[in-house]
Amino acid sequence: MLYAIVIGIITATVAPLLHRTMGRFVVIPMALLPLLLFIYFCTFMPEVVGGHAVTQQHVWVPEVGINLQFRLDGLSLIFALLITFFGTLVMYYASGYLDGDPLLGNFYLYLTLFMTAMLGLVMSDNIFSLFIFWELTSISSYLLIGYKQAEKDSRVSAWQALLVTGLGGLALLGGLILLSISAGSYTFSGLLTQRADVLQHAFYVPAVVLTLIGCFTKSAQFPFHFWLPNAMAAPTPVSAYLHSVTMVKAGIYLIARLSPVLAGPDIWHYTLMTVGGITATLGAVLALQHTDLKAILAYTTISALGLMVTMIGIGTDPAMKAMLVFMTAHALYKGTLFLVTGCIDHCTGTRELSKLYRLGSHMKYSGLAASLAALSMAGVIPFIGFIGKELLYEASLSSYVLLAVTMLSGITFVAVAIVFGYRVFWRKGEDKTQLQHHAGFPLYFPPLVLAIGGLALGLLVHLVPTPLLQQGMRAILANPNAELKLSLWHGFTPVLGLSVLTLLLGYAVYKSLTVLHYRASTLKPLYRYGPNTLYHMMFEGFLHHAKAFILWLQDGYLRNYVMYIMFFFCGLLYFILWRDTPGIDFTNRIYQLHEIRLYELVVFFLVIAALIFLLGTRSRLTSIVVMGLVGYSAALFYILFGAPDVAATQLLIETLTVVIFVLLLHKLPAFTYLSHQFQKYKFIAISALFGILMTYVMLLVQQQAMSTSELKEYFGKTSYLEAHGRNIVNVILVDFRGLDTLGEITVLAVAALGIFSLLRLNPERGGKQ
Template identity: 40%
Template sequence: MAANAPALTFFALFLPFIAAVLAPVLTRLLGDRAAWVLALAPALAFAHFCTFLPEIAAGEVVTGGYAWAPSFNLSFSWFLDGLSLTFALLITGIGTLIVLYSGGYMKGHEGQGRFMAFILAFMGAMLGLVVSDSFLMLFVYWELTSITSFLLIGFDHEREAARRAALQALVITGGGGLCLLAGLVFLWNITGVTQLSLLVHLGDGLRQSPFYLATLLLVLAGAFTKSAQFPFHFWLPNAMEAPTPVSAYLHSATMVKAGVYLLMRLNPVMGQTPAWVILLPFFGGITLIAGTFLAVRQTDLKLMLAYTTMASLGLLVMLTGFGSAHAVEAAVLYLVAHSLFKGALFMVTGTVDHEAGSRDVTKLGGLRAAMPVTFGAALLAALSMGGLPLFFGFLAKEEIYAALAAGNPRAVFFTGLAVIGNALMFAIAFAVALKPFLGPDVETPKHAHEGPVTLWLGPVVLSVLGLAAALFSGVAHRYISSPMASAITAQKIVIDISTMPHLGVPLLLSVVTVILGALAFWRLTDLRAFMVRAVESLGPGPDRGFDHFVSGLVRLSGVVTRLVQPGRLEIYITATFILLAVTLLVPPFVFGELPAMPRWPEQLLVQEAAFFAIAVIGLVAVLRAKDRLTAIVSLGIQGFAVAVIFLLFGAPDLSFTQFMVETLSVVILALVMTRLRLSPRDHRPLGQSLFDGTIAVACGLGFTLLLLKSTEAPFDTLLTDFFNAYSKTVAHGANVVNVIIVDFRGTDTLGEIAVVMVTGLAVLALIRVRAGKKVADDKMETRR
């Protein structure tokens, strides 16, 4: 790496965030032309990451970063290999086209600047996630994608459906993020490392750990929620409430693949175990079939694509779970192909909706003449999604069947799932690409016409790339596919599949897939009606279950709040002191750590005995006081007696502090009591008094035992020697106690001052509230 590469990489990682900050201002100044300026940020980041292609293709890895908290082994660091670099190029490359597309799609919208800021911030979060080396950096960016996704899904916040979808996505992915955090903590404790670049070499130790299964389940919870795997799949289709640029970017090419990225990243250290090869294919296979079946049921173009995205993610998880070299190669090829054709088809759908005014496939037709460029892009993308020759999707499908096809029952089962899933995705692809454009003209809500260049540029580029990557597959494999597969398996893999069909089982299965897909496309209306009836017969699904879960959670929180927060200070204080007494008394008795009883001094000076007696008299006065004001003053007697005892035992500084605290406490409490007119004494039943007294005695006994036990230990003079040695030389103060409070413990003292200040403000507010109430009462009496 060049000497300045770390600085340039750091800058490239923050370019989207810088653009996000500038987006509202630039949009206000330049209007929709601001998109061309803002697109420079991801474009420059894309160009920077392209410079690493030769190095990564040669088998090298690129690491860098800066120490964040070295004492905790925390750093802001990145790790670029074939896997992370491919994701970085997809995020920045497709992101550039999405920013331009957003400029055309959101033209004239009053929130265009805000939208641009959100999508660029998400881009930065996703980019940081895939290049993160540090566990902490990975988690921070992981959660940041959830937050920015929430803002994008709920962009049209005036609609209840958008707000619900945003909240649902945040709850599910945020909950998964917490599970991931726990999984990362497990990884840290098991392996002792906090960097992914080091973790990939510690697979044997991790897989043999007794905590492996717990770690795997936590990681899978994070990955499955993020990548919409069954049973957490339902948030993804609902997220289509977001504007189409969001759907094209977050929920096809980037965010939903974050979970897949995590599984691929951890494959070398967590893969090839019975739990891995059972759980991933099982849940991935269910998600694949459920997604394709539910896609057939839809008539909304975005929902059709959303459910096939869910199915594609299931296919990727299934392939990653198999973990063989061919399966990994298939997952790599399909991931890249899916990002290209699905991003293009989503943008085509948005263009149709924007220019024709509808996304309902049953109400569209004959748009080919009005939108020829969009139709061409849709057709190319559908050919790749359908897995037809000369397109990158064909290479992926061939490799999928090469990886899965075998003679054992397990292989036959999952191969069957792949064939059915791919056939139905074939039907959906051509339903999206052909039905709106072919056939007789249909009257649409808007007069259909070709969109501006910003709307068709993205679909054209992505669909053509799907063709070019297959035609020049050698170049694509050398710089993208092979390094990515090598990173996932932690061993060198060379992918050489080309567009030239090869006779064999994979080609035969491809032909079967095309035939079944064509039949499904031909009978799509009947198939849709059948799926509608089938889904309705199953009753409420997990989406409705989520609503019940949230409703139940709200009710439960209400019950718990009423139980533990009844609004009575007396209950809070009682509970606090009971817990304190239990904490202080239980351990000494349970673990046999009671201190030895101290000896009574042989000779007790008269003045010492007198002040001990004064303290006791003050205590009796407090208990016998007829009103609260008298009790407060009597309470000060004990404090002053203790202060004099400190003075007698040679601690004048502590004694002075005690005098000040007691004086201020008495004065402030007396002031408050006077202003609040709380002079009458509380009359409590005997049982309540005994209960409170027992708690008080228990707390006092607990502190007594704790102090006695502490004084039994040998006195450690380490801190004393340190403060004596450095108080004058470092802090330039002769009074050691003052130096400790002001200099060595300055932050702690500042915190104590802040607590006192906040308490004073609360007291002042309380006095004013009661004073205001008194004035209002007086006015009411006057009116009467």
């Protein structure tokens, strides 16, 4: 399984190079990769269907428990097969949709990287590796949504998706860490064995809240649903793959994966049912108000995701069975309709419902695919969608509220299905929409395969999906004995009556769509207070205040930058000293003042006088000379206290500094004076605070000095014998800490290059310094 991830990353990396060398034929290796991976994962079906999980482990960072641990059970295998199967078709579809695009190689890079990240996510058993793949899906989806980087809508939508899912990812990381602390394990299988400890731990509630926030942002649950419709600015292959089949299902997958660990307390079930129910209802209502085909599909996707979360929240065997079957059916028919919508947009130049009529005469295969997918979406026998709809109703019978939510979504699905499967392609009475060009094989073949797949799974429900879905159900319920029996016909039951009623009401809603679209305009003022508007207000406010803060903080004056650094450093140092450090006995220090010699006092007062004179001077040349005097005085102190080597270094540095400043004096901008005395005293106060704190630290170090140290003894014994140097300080810097010294030299070299570049800018006279 690790090799599948590595091969995917390598293929993604070389995709632009393959495009430059192979041209349009780059689709061959790019579509072949997910196809081979699909075949590879199919080889695990006998073992997984037999009730065994395939596990692999590769050591990564064992010191902190971070390993690449993969686990392939029924749930993860279902997702892996969906990811690779849809990946194959979408890769091929993209070759026709983006034919002639000079950035097609980049598109394949992003899409392959996303597919690989999704595979890593669903197979990961270690929470840290899952989080890495989770964030990689956010990054790669950002690149895919913003693929049309020249368009503002694409850039804004990409930023929105990245920020919402990225912030949710941080919350998820916190929740997973709390869960690992509660269970004492970093793996999902380990969490399951310690379920009792997790449920009783004080971290349970915050862990659930943080984890669900991360999952809700990824799966577009209320109030984080707004990013998904905006992400429709991406090319249609992205919408079909990410936003109906894979990325938005990542949150569903993780909730289902954690359900056997976290299910039980009311906070888990009621939160999922409430949020999922609101999302399903909101998505259904909003879908009926739009006329853009991709927007309609986006909101029905939100409604479907809400139903899946609701089913997991119910938590019963019928609910989990309904979630899995409905998720599979939704992936097939929604992926088909997205691809058909892309084909319509590509061939006609529009996605507006009011401009599309009788396309079936020009696009027979696309119309056939749309009709088959629409029948599955509406829940018509013998499609897999019919089975999923009946299971949803069966799981919702325990609550009138849940039943109403499920029926509202079902009615909306029927109305939307009639729009796609009949009105756009086959309804008579209007003039045909003229095509700009006919759909090629790559544009109609992938959706046709998916649509036929929805029919085939319904007809062969006993043979193909049931054994694997049963193992997925057992993984969610953590019950190896759970049974899943699927059938197209259960007789004349109340569930069948609800299904027929949904079809009738859905048709009535379809006939009323014109009125609904007209009435929807009256609801637009309400959207000014929705989550999407709130996001943009917060984002714009953040940018405005960030700009104001930066303009205040980075005002172009070096002295202010130094002041901020010193003030912050002093604040941290004061906090550490106040919290952890014992006080200093100043009694002995006062007596030591009698030991000060006259020449030491002379040098001390010379420095003080120089500093006072420096504060009052208005000449840059005088300031340089006085600062040199302070440096030379410091060198005298080093000599007096027995550090001639340090003194020599200080003398050289001060001499070079003075000489360089004098040589460059005429190149510097005009001297800027402090306009207020308050500013001068402000800098004096900061300088005094820094000096006092550093003096206190030095006294504290002397008071707490270690009489013996292993390092002191080691350096004393080995400096001359191994490094052949008598000056221990120099030996430490050059030999024992040679890499550190090399790094410091590199930093100085980079700083010198930066200074040289600044000097070449030739600032105007009177500019800021």
